[in-house]
Amino acid sequence: MTAAVPTISMSLPADQFAKDFGASFERFGFAMITDHGIDPALIDEAWDKAKAFFALPEETKRAYHIAGGGGARGYTPFGTEIAKGAKEVDLKEFWHVGRDLPAGHRLAAQQPNNVWPAEVEGFRTAYDKLFAEFDRVGGRLLSGIARYLGLAPDFFDDTIADGNSVMRLLHYPPVEAPAKGIRAEAHEDINTITLLLGAEEAGLEILDKDGSWLPVSPPPGAMAVNVGDMLQRLTNNKLPSTTHRVRNPDAGRASVARYSMPFFLHFRSDYPIKTLESCVDASHPNLYPDPITADEYLQERLREIGLKK
Template sequence: MTAAVPVISMSLPADRFAQDFGASFERFGFAMITDHGIDPALIERAWDKAKQFFALPEAAKRAYHIPGGGGARGYTPFGTEIAKGAKEVDLKEFWHVGRNLPAGHRLAAQQPNNVWPDEVESFRATFETLFAAFDRVGGRLLSGIARYLGLASDFFDDTVADGNSVMRLLHYPPVAAPAKGIRAEAHEDINTITLLLGAEEAGLEILDKDGSWLPVSPPPGAMAVNVGDMLQRLTNGRLPSTTHRVRNPDAGRAGVARYSMPFFLHFRSDYVIRTLESCIDAAHPDLYPEPITADEYLQERLREIGLKA
Protein backbone atom coordinates (compact mmCIF):
# COMPACT_ATOMS: atom_id res chain seq x y z
CA MET A 1 0.00 0.00 0.00
CA THR A 2 1.14 3.55 -0.73
CA ALA A 3 2.05 5.48 2.40
CA ALA A 4 -0.14 8.49 3.13
CA VAL A 5 0.28 11.43 5.47
CA PRO A 6 -2.55 11.16 8.03
CA VAL A 7 -5.27 13.72 8.69
CA ILE A 8 -5.51 14.48 12.42
CA SER A 9 -8.11 16.53 14.28
CA MET A 10 -6.99 19.06 16.88
CA SER A 11 -10.26 18.36 18.70
CA LEU A 12 -8.86 15.06 19.99
CA PRO A 13 -7.96 14.81 23.70
CA ALA A 14 -4.56 16.42 24.28
CA ASP A 15 -2.59 13.21 24.89
CA ARG A 16 -4.20 11.38 21.95
CA PHE A 17 -3.56 14.33 19.63
CA ALA A 18 0.06 14.56 20.80
CA GLN A 19 0.63 10.85 20.11
CA ASP A 20 -0.97 10.90 16.64
CA PHE A 21 0.60 14.20 15.60
CA GLY A 22 4.06 13.30 16.91
CA ALA A 23 3.95 9.87 15.28
CA SER A 24 3.12 11.45 11.91
CA PHE A 25 5.97 13.92 12.35
CA GLU A 26 8.39 11.10 13.23
CA ARG A 27 7.28 8.97 10.25
CA PHE A 28 6.78 11.61 7.55
CA GLY A 29 8.03 14.95 8.92
CA PHE A 30 4.52 16.11 7.93
CA ALA A 31 0.92 15.90 9.16
CA MET A 32 -2.42 17.27 7.98
CA ILE A 33 -4.48 19.05 10.64
CA THR A 34 -8.20 19.73 10.86
CA ASP A 35 -10.25 21.64 13.45
CA HIS A 36 -7.45 24.17 13.96
CA GLY A 37 -9.93 26.93 14.76
CA ILE A 38 -8.82 29.65 12.33
CA ASP A 39 -11.95 31.47 11.10
CA PRO A 40 -12.77 30.37 7.52
CA ALA A 41 -14.04 33.88 6.75
CA LEU A 42 -10.65 35.33 7.78
CA ILE A 43 -8.87 32.83 5.55
CA GLU A 44 -11.13 33.73 2.64
CA ARG A 45 -10.41 37.45 3.13
CA ALA A 46 -6.70 36.68 3.21
CA TRP A 47 -6.84 34.83 -0.12
CA ASP A 48 -8.69 37.77 -1.65
CA LYS A 49 -6.19 40.36 -0.35
CA ALA A 50 -3.21 38.29 -1.51
CA LYS A 51 -4.66 37.91 -5.00
CA GLN A 52 -5.35 41.64 -5.17
CA PHE A 53 -1.75 42.42 -4.29
CA PHE A 54 -0.18 40.01 -6.78
CA ALA A 55 -2.44 41.37 -9.53
CA LEU A 56 -0.85 44.84 -9.16
CA PRO A 57 1.51 46.09 -11.87
CA GLU A 58 5.10 44.89 -11.49
CA ALA A 59 6.39 48.39 -10.73
CA ALA A 60 3.87 48.81 -7.91
CA LYS A 61 4.89 45.50 -6.31
CA ARG A 62 8.61 46.19 -6.66
CA ALA A 63 8.15 49.44 -4.72
CA TYR A 64 7.83 47.18 -1.65
CA HIS A 65 10.99 45.19 -2.33
CA ILE A 66 13.73 45.88 0.24
CA PRO A 67 17.19 45.40 -1.31
CA GLY A 68 19.57 43.65 1.08
CA GLY A 69 16.73 42.71 3.41
CA GLY A 70 16.95 38.99 2.69
CA GLY A 71 13.26 38.94 1.82
CA ALA A 72 12.43 39.24 5.52
CA ARG A 73 9.61 41.74 4.96
CA GLY A 74 7.60 43.04 2.05
CA TYR A 75 7.85 41.82 -1.54
CA THR A 76 10.30 39.38 -3.12
CA PRO A 77 10.11 39.42 -6.93
CA PHE A 78 9.54 36.44 -9.20
CA GLY A 79 12.66 34.40 -9.89
CA THR A 80 14.63 35.43 -6.79
CA GLU A 81 14.65 32.44 -4.46
CA ILE A 82 16.57 29.28 -5.33
CA ALA A 83 16.55 26.04 -3.36
CA LYS A 84 19.83 24.95 -1.77
CA GLY A 85 21.81 23.08 -4.43
CA ALA A 86 19.31 23.82 -7.23
CA LYS A 87 20.31 25.03 -10.69
CA GLU A 88 17.18 27.03 -11.51
CA VAL A 89 15.27 29.65 -9.51
CA ASP A 90 11.77 28.86 -8.24
CA LEU A 91 8.81 30.02 -10.34
CA LYS A 92 7.19 32.17 -7.65
CA GLU A 93 6.91 35.60 -6.05
CA PHE A 94 5.96 36.28 -2.45
CA TRP A 95 5.22 38.74 0.34
CA HIS A 96 6.41 38.41 3.96
CA VAL A 97 4.65 39.54 7.13
CA GLY A 98 6.58 39.25 10.39
CA ARG A 99 6.02 39.86 14.07
CA ASN A 100 5.50 43.43 15.29
CA LEU A 101 7.93 44.18 18.09
CA PRO A 102 7.67 47.33 20.19
CA ALA A 103 10.28 50.07 19.77
CA GLY A 104 13.42 49.33 21.75
CA HIS A 105 12.76 45.59 21.99
CA ARG A 106 15.99 43.63 22.52
CA LEU A 107 15.33 41.51 19.39
CA ALA A 108 14.38 44.37 17.09
CA ALA A 109 17.72 44.27 15.27
CA GLN A 110 17.00 40.72 14.07
CA GLN A 111 13.33 41.33 13.27
CA PRO A 112 12.71 44.36 11.04
CA ASN A 113 9.47 46.32 10.87
CA ASN A 114 6.71 45.28 8.49
CA VAL A 115 5.88 47.23 5.37
CA TRP A 116 2.34 47.41 4.03
CA PRO A 117 0.96 48.04 0.52
CA ASP A 118 -1.22 51.14 0.20
CA GLU A 119 -3.03 49.77 -2.85
CA VAL A 120 -4.99 46.95 -1.13
CA GLU A 121 -7.64 48.02 1.38
CA SER A 122 -7.51 46.30 4.81
CA PHE A 123 -4.39 44.35 3.82
CA ARG A 124 -2.62 45.16 7.09
CA ALA A 125 -5.62 44.45 9.35
CA THR A 126 -6.32 41.14 7.61
CA PHE A 127 -2.80 39.78 7.81
CA GLU A 128 -2.03 41.01 11.33
CA THR A 129 -5.15 39.12 12.45
CA LEU A 130 -4.20 36.00 10.51
CA PHE A 131 -0.60 36.14 11.80
CA ALA A 132 -1.90 36.14 15.39
CA ALA A 133 -4.21 33.20 14.61
CA PHE A 134 -1.36 31.18 13.09
CA ASP A 135 0.78 32.01 16.14
CA ARG A 136 -1.88 30.64 18.51
CA VAL A 137 -2.32 27.41 16.56
CA GLY A 138 1.44 26.98 16.26
CA GLY A 139 1.76 27.17 20.03
CA ARG A 140 -0.84 24.43 20.45
CA LEU A 141 0.95 22.22 17.91
CA LEU A 142 4.29 22.69 19.67
CA SER A 143 2.64 21.74 22.95
CA GLY A 144 1.60 18.47 21.32
CA ILE A 145 5.15 17.87 20.11
CA ALA A 146 6.49 18.56 23.61
CA ARG A 147 4.13 15.95 25.06
CA TYR A 148 5.15 13.45 22.38
CA LEU A 149 8.83 13.97 23.24
CA GLY A 150 8.15 13.47 26.94
CA LEU A 151 8.75 17.14 27.78
CA ALA A 152 6.57 19.53 29.78
CA SER A 153 3.62 20.68 27.65
CA ASP A 154 4.85 24.30 27.90
CA PHE A 155 8.48 23.46 26.98
CA PHE A 156 8.38 25.43 23.73
CA ASP A 157 6.53 28.48 25.07
CA ASP A 158 9.65 30.44 25.96
CA THR A 159 11.64 29.23 22.94
CA VAL A 160 9.20 30.88 20.52
CA ALA A 161 8.07 33.87 22.61
CA ASP A 162 8.69 36.92 20.36
CA GLY A 163 10.10 34.44 17.83
CA ASN A 164 11.15 35.47 14.35
CA SER A 165 8.12 33.87 12.68
CA VAL A 166 7.15 34.84 9.13
CA MET A 167 3.91 34.47 7.19
CA ARG A 168 4.49 34.13 3.45
CA LEU A 169 1.88 34.93 0.81
CA LEU A 170 2.88 32.92 -2.24
CA HIS A 171 1.92 33.36 -5.89
CA TYR A 172 2.96 30.82 -8.50
CA PRO A 173 1.94 32.32 -11.88
CA PRO A 174 0.74 30.17 -14.78
CA VAL A 175 3.56 28.05 -16.16
CA ALA A 176 4.58 28.40 -19.79
CA ALA A 177 5.90 25.21 -21.38
CA PRO A 178 8.65 24.27 -21.62
CA ALA A 179 9.55 25.86 -18.27
CA LYS A 180 13.03 26.15 -16.82
CA GLY A 181 12.72 25.11 -13.21
CA ILE A 182 9.61 24.26 -11.21
CA ARG A 183 7.31 26.20 -8.91
CA ALA A 184 9.32 25.24 -5.83
CA GLU A 185 12.35 22.99 -6.19
CA ALA A 186 12.98 20.22 -3.66
CA HIS A 187 13.98 21.78 -0.33
CA GLU A 188 13.62 21.63 3.43
CA ASP A 189 12.28 24.48 5.57
CA ILE A 190 14.70 26.39 7.80
CA ASN A 191 12.42 27.13 10.74
CA THR A 192 10.90 25.19 13.67
CA ILE A 193 7.56 24.09 12.18
CA THR A 194 5.62 25.29 9.15
CA LEU A 195 1.84 25.67 9.05
CA LEU A 196 0.50 25.76 5.49
CA LEU A 197 -2.97 26.76 4.45
CA GLY A 198 -3.73 24.57 1.45
CA ALA A 199 -3.74 25.74 -2.12
CA GLU A 200 -6.63 25.16 -4.50
CA GLU A 201 -4.15 23.86 -7.07
CA ALA A 202 -2.35 20.55 -6.49
CA GLY A 203 1.40 20.23 -6.53
CA LEU A 204 2.80 19.83 -2.99
CA GLU A 205 4.75 16.58 -2.68
CA ILE A 206 7.08 15.11 -0.05
CA LEU A 207 10.03 12.77 -0.56
CA ASP A 208 9.32 9.54 1.30
CA LYS A 209 11.92 7.28 2.84
CA ASP A 210 11.88 4.94 -0.19
CA GLY A 211 12.64 7.79 -2.61
CA SER A 212 9.11 8.14 -3.95
CA TRP A 213 7.21 11.44 -4.06
CA LEU A 214 3.96 11.46 -2.07
CA PRO A 215 1.25 14.05 -2.78
CA VAL A 216 0.05 16.10 0.20
CA SER A 217 -3.44 17.47 -0.41
CA PRO A 218 -5.10 18.70 2.80
CA PRO A 219 -8.92 18.47 2.83
CA PRO A 220 -10.80 21.78 2.43
CA GLY A 221 -10.21 23.97 5.48
CA ALA A 222 -7.32 21.82 6.75
CA MET A 223 -3.64 22.68 6.86
CA ALA A 224 -0.40 20.82 6.24
CA VAL A 225 2.19 21.08 9.02
CA ASN A 226 5.83 20.06 8.72
CA VAL A 227 9.07 19.85 10.65
CA GLY A 228 11.70 22.50 9.92
CA ASP A 229 15.46 22.14 10.12
CA MET A 230 15.65 23.86 13.52
CA LEU A 231 13.35 21.29 15.14
CA GLN A 232 15.18 18.47 13.36
CA ARG A 233 18.42 19.78 14.82
CA LEU A 234 16.94 20.15 18.31
CA THR A 235 15.61 16.56 18.24
CA ASN A 236 18.80 15.04 16.76
CA GLY A 237 16.90 13.97 13.66
CA ARG A 238 14.16 12.08 15.49
CA LEU A 239 11.68 14.46 13.89
CA PRO A 240 12.89 14.78 10.28
CA SER A 241 12.80 17.93 8.17
CA THR A 242 11.47 16.19 5.08
CA THR A 243 12.37 17.28 1.57
CA HIS A 244 9.35 18.64 -0.30
CA ARG A 245 8.56 20.49 -3.51
CA VAL A 246 5.77 22.09 -5.51
CA ARG A 247 5.81 20.47 -8.92
CA ASN A 248 4.63 22.17 -12.08
CA PRO A 249 0.97 21.64 -13.02
CA ASP A 250 -0.29 19.10 -15.50
CA ALA A 251 -0.86 20.44 -19.02
CA GLY A 252 -4.55 21.07 -18.42
CA ARG A 253 -3.82 23.33 -15.41
CA ALA A 254 -0.68 25.07 -16.69
CA GLY A 255 -2.59 28.29 -17.31
CA VAL A 256 -3.91 28.49 -13.74
CA ALA A 257 -2.07 30.37 -11.00
CA ARG A 258 -1.44 28.75 -7.60
CA TYR A 259 -1.61 30.56 -4.23
CA SER A 260 -0.65 29.34 -0.77
CA MET A 261 0.07 30.81 2.69
CA PRO A 262 2.73 29.12 4.82
CA PHE A 263 3.49 30.35 8.33
CA PHE A 264 7.12 29.67 9.22
CA LEU A 265 7.14 29.45 13.02
CA HIS A 266 10.62 30.32 14.29
CA PHE A 267 12.42 30.12 17.57
CA ARG A 268 13.32 33.37 19.30
CA SER A 269 16.33 34.88 17.51
CA ASP A 270 18.64 34.46 20.52
CA TYR A 271 17.43 30.96 21.43
CA VAL A 272 20.36 28.54 21.52
CA ILE A 273 19.54 25.35 19.61
CA ARG A 274 21.18 22.61 21.64
CA THR A 275 20.35 18.94 21.04
CA LEU A 276 17.83 17.59 23.54
CA GLU A 277 19.51 15.12 25.88
CA SER A 278 16.48 12.84 25.66
CA CYS A 279 17.14 12.45 21.92
CA ILE A 280 20.75 11.26 22.41
CA ASP A 281 21.75 7.70 23.27
CA ALA A 282 24.27 5.04 22.22
CA ALA A 283 22.31 4.26 19.06
CA HIS A 284 21.74 7.94 18.31
CA PRO A 285 24.90 9.97 19.02
CA ASP A 286 24.62 13.73 18.91
CA LEU A 287 24.66 14.79 15.25
CA TYR A 288 24.86 18.48 16.17
CA PRO A 289 27.39 18.80 19.01
CA GLU A 290 27.97 22.53 18.40
CA PRO A 291 25.08 24.72 19.68
CA ILE A 292 24.00 27.61 17.48
CA THR A 293 21.56 30.49 17.97
CA ALA A 294 18.42 30.51 15.87
CA ASP A 295 19.45 33.76 14.18
CA GLU A 296 22.93 32.50 13.31
CA TYR A 297 21.38 29.42 11.76
CA LEU A 298 18.81 31.47 9.86
CA GLN A 299 21.39 33.84 8.37
CA GLU A 300 23.54 30.90 7.27
CA ARG A 301 20.63 29.32 5.44
CA LEU A 302 19.37 32.57 3.87
CA ARG A 303 22.76 32.93 2.19
CA GLU A 304 22.47 29.39 0.85
CA ILE A 305 19.12 30.04 -0.84
CA GLY A 306 20.09 33.36 -2.42
CA LEU A 307 18.05 35.72 -0.26
CA LYS A 308 21.19 37.23 1.30
CA ALA A 309 24.62 37.90 -0.13
Protein backbone atom coordinates in the same frame (compact mmCIF):
# COMPACT_ATOMS: atom_id res chain seq x y z
CA MET B 1 0.05 -0.02 -0.20
CA THR B 2 1.34 3.45 -0.88
CA ALA B 3 2.23 5.36 2.27
CA ALA B 4 -0.03 8.31 3.04
CA VAL B 5 0.41 11.29 5.33
CA PRO B 6 -2.39 11.04 7.93
CA THR B 7 -5.09 13.62 8.60
CA ILE B 8 -5.34 14.43 12.32
CA SER B 9 -7.96 16.48 14.15
CA MET B 10 -6.92 19.05 16.76
CA SER B 11 -10.21 18.28 18.54
CA LEU B 12 -8.77 14.99 19.84
CA PRO B 13 -7.92 14.76 23.56
CA ALA B 14 -4.48 16.31 24.15
CA ASP B 15 -2.62 13.05 24.80
CA GLN B 16 -4.16 11.28 21.80
CA PHE B 17 -3.47 14.24 19.53
CA ALA B 18 0.14 14.38 20.72
CA LYS B 19 0.57 10.65 20.07
CA ASP B 20 -0.90 10.78 16.54
CA PHE B 21 0.69 14.07 15.53
CA GLY B 22 4.12 13.17 16.87
CA ALA B 23 4.02 9.74 15.19
CA SER B 24 3.20 11.36 11.84
CA PHE B 25 6.04 13.84 12.31
CA GLU B 26 8.48 11.05 13.18
CA ARG B 27 7.40 8.90 10.20
CA PHE B 28 6.86 11.55 7.50
CA GLY B 29 8.04 14.90 8.88
CA PHE B 30 4.54 16.04 7.86
CA ALA B 31 0.92 15.83 9.01
CA MET B 32 -2.39 17.17 7.76
CA ILE B 33 -4.33 19.01 10.46
CA THR B 34 -8.07 19.66 10.67
CA ASP B 35 -10.16 21.54 13.26
CA HIS B 36 -7.45 24.14 13.82
CA GLY B 37 -10.04 26.79 14.64
CA ILE B 38 -9.00 29.61 12.30
CA ASP B 39 -12.13 31.38 11.03
CA PRO B 40 -12.79 30.36 7.39
CA ALA B 41 -14.04 33.90 6.68
CA LEU B 42 -10.67 35.32 7.77
CA ILE B 43 -8.87 32.82 5.54
CA ASP B 44 -11.09 33.75 2.58
CA GLU B 45 -10.40 37.43 3.17
CA ALA B 46 -6.67 36.72 3.24
CA TRP B 47 -6.86 34.93 -0.13
CA ASP B 48 -8.69 37.92 -1.60
CA LYS B 49 -6.07 40.39 -0.33
CA ALA B 50 -3.20 38.24 -1.62
CA LYS B 51 -4.71 37.96 -5.09
CA ALA B 52 -5.34 41.72 -5.16
CA PHE B 53 -1.73 42.46 -4.28
CA PHE B 54 -0.16 40.08 -6.78
CA ALA B 55 -2.42 41.48 -9.52
CA LEU B 56 -0.81 44.92 -9.07
CA PRO B 57 1.62 46.18 -11.75
CA GLU B 58 5.16 44.86 -11.44
CA GLU B 59 6.66 48.28 -10.71
CA THR B 60 4.13 48.84 -7.91
CA LYS B 61 5.01 45.56 -6.25
CA ARG B 62 8.75 46.11 -6.64
CA ALA B 63 8.44 49.38 -4.70
CA TYR B 64 7.97 47.16 -1.63
CA HIS B 65 11.12 45.11 -2.23
CA ILE B 66 13.67 45.84 0.49
CA ALA B 67 17.17 45.54 -0.98
CA GLY B 68 19.55 43.67 1.33
CA GLY B 69 16.73 42.60 3.63
CA GLY B 70 16.94 38.93 2.77
CA GLY B 71 13.25 38.90 1.94
CA ALA B 72 12.41 39.17 5.62
CA ARG B 73 9.62 41.71 5.05
CA GLY B 74 7.67 43.05 2.09
CA TYR B 75 7.91 41.80 -1.48
CA THR B 76 10.31 39.34 -3.08
CA PRO B 77 10.08 39.36 -6.91
CA PHE B 78 9.53 36.40 -9.20
CA GLY B 79 12.66 34.40 -9.90
CA THR B 80 14.62 35.42 -6.80
CA GLU B 81 14.65 32.40 -4.47
CA ILE B 82 16.54 29.23 -5.35
CA ALA B 83 16.57 25.98 -3.39
CA LYS B 84 19.88 24.93 -1.87
CA GLY B 85 21.83 23.09 -4.56
CA ALA B 86 19.27 23.80 -7.31
CA LYS B 87 20.24 25.02 -10.79
CA GLU B 88 17.11 27.01 -11.57
CA VAL B 89 15.23 29.64 -9.55
CA ASP B 90 11.74 28.85 -8.26
CA LEU B 91 8.75 30.02 -10.34
CA LYS B 92 7.15 32.15 -7.65
CA GLU B 93 6.87 35.58 -6.04
CA PHE B 94 5.94 36.28 -2.42
CA TRP B 95 5.21 38.74 0.37
CA HIS B 96 6.39 38.37 3.96
CA VAL B 97 4.60 39.48 7.12
CA GLY B 98 6.52 39.18 10.38
CA ARG B 99 6.17 40.10 14.03
CA ASP B 100 6.28 43.81 14.87
CA LEU B 101 8.34 44.46 18.00
CA PRO B 102 8.16 47.61 20.14
CA ALA B 103 10.90 50.22 19.79
CA GLY B 104 13.98 49.32 21.82
CA HIS B 105 13.15 45.60 21.99
CA ARG B 106 16.29 43.50 22.45
CA LEU B 107 15.53 41.47 19.30
CA ALA B 108 14.60 44.39 17.05
CA ALA B 109 17.89 44.24 15.13
CA GLN B 110 17.13 40.68 13.99
CA GLN B 111 13.41 41.20 13.42
CA PRO B 112 12.55 44.33 11.41
CA ASN B 113 9.03 45.72 11.50
CA ASN B 114 6.60 45.21 8.64
CA VAL B 115 5.93 47.28 5.56
CA TRP B 116 2.38 47.39 4.18
CA PRO B 117 1.04 48.05 0.65
CA ALA B 118 -1.13 51.14 0.50
CA GLU B 119 -2.82 49.92 -2.70
CA VAL B 120 -4.83 47.07 -1.10
CA GLU B 121 -7.44 48.26 1.37
CA GLY B 122 -7.60 46.27 4.61
CA PHE B 123 -4.38 44.36 3.85
CA ARG B 124 -2.73 45.05 7.19
CA THR B 125 -5.86 44.38 9.26
CA ALA B 126 -6.45 41.00 7.62
CA TYR B 127 -2.88 39.77 7.96
CA ASP B 128 -2.34 41.08 11.48
CA LYS B 129 -5.33 38.93 12.49
CA LEU B 130 -4.20 35.89 10.52
CA PHE B 131 -0.62 36.11 11.81
CA ALA B 132 -1.95 36.08 15.39
CA GLU B 133 -4.11 33.04 14.60
CA PHE B 134 -1.23 31.12 13.01
CA ASP B 135 0.85 31.99 16.08
CA ARG B 136 -1.84 30.63 18.40
CA VAL B 137 -2.29 27.39 16.49
CA GLY B 138 1.46 26.92 16.15
CA GLY B 139 1.84 27.11 19.91
CA ARG B 140 -0.79 24.41 20.37
CA LEU B 141 0.91 22.18 17.81
CA LEU B 142 4.27 22.55 19.54
CA SER B 143 2.63 21.67 22.84
CA GLY B 144 1.60 18.39 21.22
CA ILE B 145 5.16 17.80 20.04
CA ALA B 146 6.46 18.54 23.54
CA ARG B 147 4.13 15.90 24.98
CA TYR B 148 5.23 13.41 22.32
CA LEU B 149 8.88 14.00 23.24
CA GLY B 150 8.17 13.51 26.94
CA LEU B 151 8.66 17.20 27.75
CA ALA B 152 6.42 19.55 29.72
CA PRO B 153 3.47 20.70 27.54
CA ASP B 154 4.67 24.31 27.84
CA PHE B 155 8.32 23.50 26.98
CA PHE B 156 8.26 25.47 23.72
CA ASP B 157 6.40 28.53 25.06
CA ASP B 158 9.55 30.41 26.02
CA THR B 159 11.48 29.30 22.93
CA ILE B 160 8.99 30.96 20.56
CA ALA B 161 8.02 34.01 22.68
CA ASP B 162 8.65 37.03 20.40
CA GLY B 163 9.91 34.50 17.86
CA ASN B 164 11.06 35.43 14.37
CA SER B 165 8.07 33.80 12.67
CA VAL B 166 7.12 34.78 9.13
CA MET B 167 3.86 34.42 7.18
CA ARG B 168 4.47 34.10 3.46
CA LEU B 169 1.86 34.96 0.83
CA LEU B 170 2.86 32.92 -2.22
CA HIS B 171 1.86 33.34 -5.85
CA TYR B 172 2.87 30.78 -8.46
CA PRO B 173 1.81 32.25 -11.84
CA PRO B 174 0.53 30.07 -14.68
CA VAL B 175 3.32 27.93 -16.13
CA GLU B 176 4.23 28.33 -19.78
CA ALA B 177 5.83 25.34 -21.47
CA PRO B 178 8.64 24.60 -21.78
CA ALA B 179 9.39 25.89 -18.27
CA LYS B 180 12.87 26.20 -16.85
CA GLY B 181 12.63 25.08 -13.27
CA ILE B 182 9.53 24.24 -11.22
CA ARG B 183 7.28 26.18 -8.88
CA ALA B 184 9.34 25.22 -5.83
CA GLU B 185 12.36 22.96 -6.20
CA ALA B 186 13.01 20.19 -3.69
CA HIS B 187 14.01 21.73 -0.35
CA GLU B 188 13.66 21.57 3.42
CA ASP B 189 12.29 24.42 5.54
CA ILE B 190 14.71 26.34 7.74
CA ASN B 191 12.43 27.08 10.68
CA THR B 192 10.88 25.15 13.59
CA ILE B 193 7.55 24.02 12.11
CA THR B 194 5.60 25.24 9.07
CA LEU B 195 1.82 25.61 8.97
CA LEU B 196 0.50 25.77 5.39
CA LEU B 197 -2.86 26.83 4.02
CA GLY B 198 -3.58 26.41 0.32
CA ALA B 199 -2.23 22.94 -0.40
CA GLU B 200 -5.58 21.80 -1.78
CA GLU B 201 -4.37 22.77 -5.26
CA ALA B 202 -2.32 19.79 -6.44
CA GLY B 203 1.45 20.09 -6.52
CA LEU B 204 2.85 19.72 -3.00
CA GLU B 205 4.83 16.48 -2.69
CA ILE B 206 7.18 15.02 -0.08
CA LEU B 207 10.12 12.70 -0.60
CA ASP B 208 9.44 9.43 1.24
CA LYS B 209 12.07 7.18 2.74
CA ASP B 210 12.02 4.85 -0.29
CA GLY B 211 12.74 7.70 -2.72
CA SER B 212 9.18 8.03 -4.01
CA TRP B 213 7.28 11.34 -4.08
CA LEU B 214 4.05 11.36 -2.05
CA PRO B 215 1.30 13.92 -2.73
CA VAL B 216 0.11 15.99 0.22
CA SER B 217 -3.47 17.15 -0.41
CA PRO B 218 -5.24 18.27 2.77
CA PRO B 219 -9.05 18.44 2.92
CA PRO B 220 -10.49 21.91 2.17
CA GLY B 221 -9.57 24.37 4.93
CA ALA B 222 -7.10 22.00 6.57
CA MET B 223 -3.38 22.63 7.04
CA ALA B 224 -0.30 20.78 5.96
CA VAL B 225 2.19 21.01 8.84
CA ASN B 226 5.82 19.99 8.66
CA VAL B 227 9.07 19.79 10.61
CA GLY B 228 11.69 22.45 9.88
CA ASP B 229 15.46 22.12 10.10
CA MET B 230 15.62 23.84 13.49
CA LEU B 231 13.32 21.27 15.12
CA GLN B 232 15.16 18.46 13.36
CA ARG B 233 18.41 19.75 14.82
CA LEU B 234 16.91 20.21 18.30
CA THR B 235 15.62 16.60 18.28
CA ASN B 236 18.83 15.07 16.87
CA ASN B 237 16.94 14.06 13.68
CA LYS B 238 14.27 12.12 15.61
CA LEU B 239 11.77 14.39 13.87
CA PRO B 240 12.94 14.72 10.23
CA SER B 241 12.83 17.89 8.15
CA THR B 242 11.54 16.14 5.05
CA THR B 243 12.43 17.21 1.54
CA HIS B 244 9.40 18.56 -0.33
CA ARG B 245 8.60 20.41 -3.55
CA VAL B 246 5.80 22.05 -5.49
CA ARG B 247 5.84 20.47 -8.93
CA ASN B 248 4.54 22.16 -12.04
CA PRO B 249 0.87 21.52 -12.86
CA ASP B 250 -0.40 19.00 -15.35
CA ALA B 251 -1.29 20.38 -18.79
CA GLY B 252 -4.93 20.91 -17.85
CA ARG B 253 -4.00 23.16 -14.91
CA ALA B 254 -0.96 24.94 -16.39
CA SER B 255 -2.97 28.10 -17.03
CA VAL B 256 -4.16 28.28 -13.41
CA ALA B 257 -2.22 30.31 -10.84
CA ARG B 258 -1.50 28.70 -7.48
CA TYR B 259 -1.68 30.57 -4.17
CA SER B 260 -0.64 29.36 -0.73
CA MET B 261 0.10 30.78 2.72
CA PRO B 262 2.82 29.08 4.76
CA PHE B 263 3.52 30.30 8.28
CA PHE B 264 7.15 29.62 9.14
CA LEU B 265 7.12 29.40 12.93
CA HIS B 266 10.56 30.30 14.30
CA PHE B 267 12.27 30.23 17.64
CA ARG B 268 13.12 33.64 19.05
CA SER B 269 16.29 34.95 17.41
CA ASP B 270 18.57 34.48 20.45
CA TYR B 271 17.35 30.98 21.35
CA PRO B 272 20.31 28.55 21.52
CA ILE B 273 19.43 25.42 19.55
CA LYS B 274 21.01 22.73 21.69
CA THR B 275 20.24 19.03 21.16
CA LEU B 276 17.65 17.71 23.60
CA GLU B 277 19.29 15.26 26.02
CA SER B 278 16.28 12.95 25.71
CA CYS B 279 17.04 12.54 21.99
CA VAL B 280 20.63 11.35 22.56
CA ASP B 281 21.63 7.82 23.56
CA ALA B 282 24.16 5.13 22.64
CA SER B 283 22.27 4.31 19.44
CA HIS B 284 21.72 7.97 18.58
CA PRO B 285 24.89 9.98 19.29
CA ASN B 286 24.61 13.75 19.25
CA LEU B 287 24.84 14.85 15.61
CA TYR B 288 24.97 18.53 16.60
CA PRO B 289 27.36 18.91 19.55
CA ASP B 290 27.86 22.65 19.00
CA PRO B 291 24.83 24.82 19.85
CA ILE B 292 23.90 27.64 17.49
CA THR B 293 21.45 30.49 17.98
CA ALA B 294 18.33 30.53 15.86
CA ASP B 295 19.40 33.76 14.15
CA GLU B 296 22.90 32.48 13.33
CA TYR B 297 21.35 29.39 11.79
CA LEU B 298 18.80 31.44 9.84
CA GLN B 299 21.39 33.81 8.38
CA GLU B 300 23.54 30.89 7.29
CA ARG B 301 20.64 29.28 5.46
CA LEU B 302 19.37 32.52 3.87
CA ARG B 303 22.74 32.90 2.19
CA GLU B 304 22.48 29.35 0.87
CA ILE B 305 19.12 29.97 -0.84
CA GLY B 306 20.08 33.28 -2.41
CA LEU B 307 18.01 35.65 -0.28
CA LYS B 308 21.13 37.15 1.32
CA LYS B 309 24.62 37.76 -0.01
